[in-house]
Amino acid sequence: MAIEYKTRTQVVVEAIRERILSGAIKAGEPLRQAALAEELNVSRIPVREALLQLEAEGLVRFEPHKGATATELNLEQIDELFELRAMLEADLLARSVPLLTDEDLAQAETILVELEAALKHENAADRWSALNTRFHMGLYKVDRPQTRDVVENLNKNADRYIRMHFLLAGGVKKAGPEHRELINACRAKDVKRACKCLTDHILGAKSEIRALLAAQEAKKSI
Secondary structure: OOOOOOOHHHHHHHHHHHHHHHHHOOOOOOHHHHHHHHHOOOOOOHHHHHHHHHHOOOOOEEEEEOEEEEEEOOOOHHHHHHHHHHHHHHHHHHHHHHHHHHHHHHHHHHHHHHHHHHOOOOOOHHHHHHHHHHHHHHHOOOOOOHHHHHHHHHHHHHHHHHHHHHHHHHOHHHHHHHHHHHHHHHHHOOOHHHHHHHHHHHHHHHHHHHHHHHHHHHHHHH
């Protein structure tokens, strides 16, 4: 297997992201660029770039006179995000199943192979998250641009929780078989089964992420 080259910024992004998602860096905790640069043995430039990337992921917020801080992961947001995803994505899928071609399904299968291969890379969370979104959005072929825009925005906001599921709860082990079951239902043009597979997949992830975050919050109160 080829050796993967990672930039200093990638290394810093992964290090800070894992600490925020694991709870090692608390919500509202200031992220001092100089201290992080010294701790990670890099200059301030990759730290600044990493914090900007994590801001785009929703894990970091830049505030006037305060600088960068870690954002809060909360149970109420998880419920709303994933329940809205389940509702809207099931609607898109129900309208799309009759439209899916053999080529569309072959492309979905190809992405699943790429998802499995992504696990072998060091920056697996980044690759897996992007491919997972591609897989789901690729099945929504119906011409509903406004709904698609809303779903894409929900996925962006849910991304940090999906990464938490991947990094800390082994969510990927269940995702593979569930994705394949979804493709099989779509290939059979079984709209009801496909929508159930998708809804169970999204809400199952929500329950596991919720339990993980609740466990983290329980530890803080001890």
